[in-house]
Amino acid sequence: MNPGAPARIVLGAACLVGLIAAVAVLTGAVRVGSGEPSGPAPSAAAMTAPPVVAPDPTGGTPATVLAVADPVTMDVRLEDGRALRVRALGIQPPEACYSGQALAFARRTLAGRAVTLAGDGHSDRFSRALAWVTLSQGDDYAVLAAEAGVVSSYAADAPAERMPAVRAASERARVAGRGLWGPPCIGGPAGTNAAVSGTPG
Template sequence: MLRGGALAALAVILLAGLLGAPVAAAESVPTTATVLKVVDGDTIDVRDDNRGRLRIRVLGIDTPETKRPGYTVGCGGPEATAFARENLLNQRVAIIYDPGQELHDRWGRTLAYLVKGDGWDYSVEAARAGMAHAYVFGGKPVARYPQIAAAESEARAAGRGLWGPPCRGNTESTKR
């Protein structure tokens, strides 16, 4: 038996197929999940209530590298990962897709925002805390880019996180 959310999502997908609409539009229906693991500041593993385990690449932000093979850890990377752990690990979140973006990246990660039940948007709050840069991939800004960029500007002006010492905005990792 399908749950209400799963049934609604299935109905939207079937209708999209009949109408020839892209599946991305159909999957923009948010689902809920529990955060299982924080890989780094912008990659999060969740257990989706409908689809099981997913690796999410959080939309609209980029955090310093901590796990890129052959590269050094970027300045602020461990702090960005710790911020994600403190705020997301074991939490219930909504997985929200952006209809203007692809559903998956080239590594198969699901592209989505993560939002807590009280409306706390991880992308915006990571940028506000100075733990992430606002990020545009492939020249297509996400729908929430204005809010994320404003939060980054606020952190930058206050010298928070990546914008203060020792990084001062330089978070690049280099090839070993």
């Protein structure tokens, strides 16, 4: 037997094992360093799917309000035809007292109207797209509703720079005793002031 033959056989076997390992890593059969099977690669569509209300460099996403479910929840249609359920940021609806009047205000103010939505692609646990809502004439819906006393200010998820105007409007309504800040919600029968408890909506 050729004296160099065993060394060549061992070297050849080592090369073959290395080649098999390289092919396994390249095909995704083995995750490097873990020894576990790798999961399927994300599809191109999943990696490029747009957020629910994408940021718009011109100041917002135009939409039309199709229906109003409660003082902060509305169904809208975007210009591209998509329908979304939106949760208006900056405000909190009444839980009990004054909830009917608050819903009537929201429907009167929003239903069928053109609005602009400013969001960052986030949604809440109810799958509502979170967005700041502005009416076509430039009126801030959160400020209008807070001024009317049909909602209270609510900063969770809202842009910090927008909240001072909402808080000021809510304070004016409170001082004036308007809406949920007046009778029967405030100073009414026991239990009727649940509307201002501040729990998430």
